[in-house]
Amino acid sequence: MKRYQALADTMAAEIRTGRLPVGARLPSVRHLTTQYGVGQSTVFRAYYLLEEWGLIRARERSGYYVAPGAKLSMPPIPPMPPTPLAEPAPIDVSSLVFSVLDAVKRPDVAPLGSAFPSPALFPLQRLAKSLAHATRMLDPWSTVTDMPPGSEPLRRQIALRYIGMGIAQPVEELIVTNGAMEALTLCLMAVTKPGDVVAIESPCFYAALQAIEHLGLRAVEIPVDPRDGLDLDVLAEALDKHPVRACWFMTNLQNPTGVTLSVEKKRALVALLAKHDVPLIEDDVYGELHFARERPPPAKAFDTQGLVMHCASLSKTLAPGYRLGWVAAGRFADAIRRLKLMTSISTSIPIQAGIADYLEHGGFDKHLRKLRGALLAQRDAMEHAIARWLPPDVAFVRPDGGYFLWLQLADHVDAMQLHRRGLEHGINVTPGPIFSARHAYGNYVRINFGHPWSPQIEHAMKTLGELLRASA
Template sequence: MKKYEELIEQIRRQIQNEIWQTGEKLPSLRKQAEMSGVSLMTVVHAYQVLESQGWIVSRARSGYVVTPKIENCDSTPSNEPVQKTESVDINDFVFEVLQASRTPNITDFGKVYPDPTLYPRQHVNKSLISTARTLSASSAMDNLPPGNLELRQHIAKRYAAQGLAVHPDEIVITTGALEALNLSLQSVTQPGDWVVVESPTFYGALQSLQRLSLRALSIRTHPTDGIDLESLEDALQSHQVKACWLMTNHQNPLGFTLSLEKKKRLMALLSKYDVYLIEDDVYNELYFGSEKPLPAKAFDNHGKALHCSSFSKSLVAGFRIGWVAAGKMAVTIQKLQMMSTLSASAPIQMTLASYLSTRNYERHLRQLRRTLEQRKFATWQELRNHLPAQVNINCTDGGYFLWLELPRGFDATELYRRALKENICITPGKMFSAGDFHNHCFRLNVSFELSDLRLRAIRTLGELIRSMLATRS
């Protein structure tokens, strides 16, 4: 059981045993974190779940209080369990939103990468300069697929630190995680095949399905608990699914991390139906607690999990270096890579291998996680202060995204267009769905420092939302 789940159970029992009375104020977020020995974001996550279940309610600027006794406190997602899409058509809209985020002088909450000032540029540049001095005429050939051996060995050691036995020969270095994911998907599917994705899911997965002419089965996914495994099994029983593209840690856009028990059940289910898992795990280093979450691949006993990640979210985005721990599919993926990009950049592979040979990466990650947690909490507080009460803010203890949900029927795409006129960019929920299932939601990147400009942008978003809600009533 995760720490936030333990805290939820503890507070629930206290309320049931009338330690906390109806209308009584709970300890503040900081006080609860102190008392329980957990992070602030863990308390935020726990209080948020308790609020969604009806146990407590937030009062503006005064904290959380216990609500009257309730009979049913289970929160269930409202979208359909399984949504079928014969032909995915998302790329034009994704392109429009990403281009809009490049507008000069815009306050951008829509970026997919964290604040670039958080990257350790000085140390990485030092490794880059050192690599440039030692490049030989054969460097390009030495770093062809599966990629730089020293870099693959460093990655294999990071798996080993979590108890996973991944041989360097199973790892293929790619141009970013997206190439790893695309090649993995291509290696196990043919045009017209059914592929499972979460609902909502990362828009890159939908773009890949569109490019490869694959059909989507979008499975209901809870903001806290993750993918609905019962709905997933229904889909596997009724359709000849070839692969599942899922995020098990700090999912984009919702932010949840699947429990270990759920990861075990997921892998058992995919093994039962002979389905590959394309595991998108690019945020795995951005956890806020003391323990790095295991990937679902840790519970793969039948070679069905292709684990994809990168250094783009945790170290430096511009280098575009990712990988896939592909197991028995490694050679197939190498062949596909050589027909497309040929290989990832040889100098950049060598630079990262050099950088990872130092202790700088672990020091950087510790600081990065602390900063992201502080900024996420600070932005969550500002949003709670300035957005209407009808806005549900899903805040989890990892990553750097917040998922905001408004009443169904609210048009977050229209909010996106109105915000653009105010030089503010958000990511509308339509980007994360093969249909309009999440058009009442939007995602915010909260990795940036809360400057005066960003504070004003949050207030403006609150005003825009209030105005749009008023026209619906």
């Protein structure tokens, strides 16, 4: 551990134990250099780290103070051990994933393991109105004209949202799909054949692992740090060493870590892949759920080669269960349109018409602001519950959006066992190993804060704490 990290950890402990209370001014730089025998830059780097962890705040011309709520914060997640570059390998994860997913439907189980936010957060009645109106007005011939690439009015509405991100997205390259999952799979099919190597993240959204397994591909895993995301050095090495045919990455609010790549890293990623002429399948289904002032741009924003296939949907932002997604497919648009026609004929025509109507008239941006506010409040409630109920050796990086927390548990905890024991107690946590081709992350779980706070969830967190303490 570097000296500045050790110093930050020491000061974090002072804050968490209450010896430095909320609002207290931190000791001066001079004081700390003397006290700990370190240089000024070490002190500053420790400050920056504490600030990043949300423990302290700078006040202009006045120094650093302990941040409100800091006492509730968990220890920061330790740096991940350096991952050796794995050989591309076939994946066998599906049966594990299914056994975990099958528990989600049980209504008696607290939804900490859910992959979705609460359906109560969505404007379902307003959507129903748009769907009813659009279906009543539907031109019978739209069953033909709205086949892939999809309804033109809908694709125009989607293109407008890209303009909002500063992207001039040609309508012709937008293909409407049955949710983002279909978009991602079609992209993968369009640029690979069985046996090919695909670069994925580690930890990785389990459905990507399943898709790769299902299509007979091999995967090389690129580590994702919960604080700054994908390791581009390892990716560069992988691109040099292996015949990587495609990358499948989540650039914003990555599942499960919640990390968002900085604009600089996105630019560098796009440039690196352009150099190798490797397509990027960009999974950006959470980007709209940011808590920052501005929506983080996708890597697609920096793509000048048509190499980025930007996949998104409304399943997590507006219309769960409608199954409406799309891909901005760049140079692969025609191949993907044909694959879509071949494998699922079309996305439901009334759904396309209803969503187009909503996007034009329904007030999507107003809904999004409300949804983000709700998720932010739920994140804070969840952090409080963690501080209240979970043992102090549970660590996480606070996500700046979405509805997942990626919890690092004590080394000895077996997340698979915790998952099983949890189900017996009416809790479903998503165990780390399903996010890894090699069943790594044995002491990690993902928990969902997408549900309005309730006594059931509070109780579930208390029970989770008891189970964790019992496993010690």
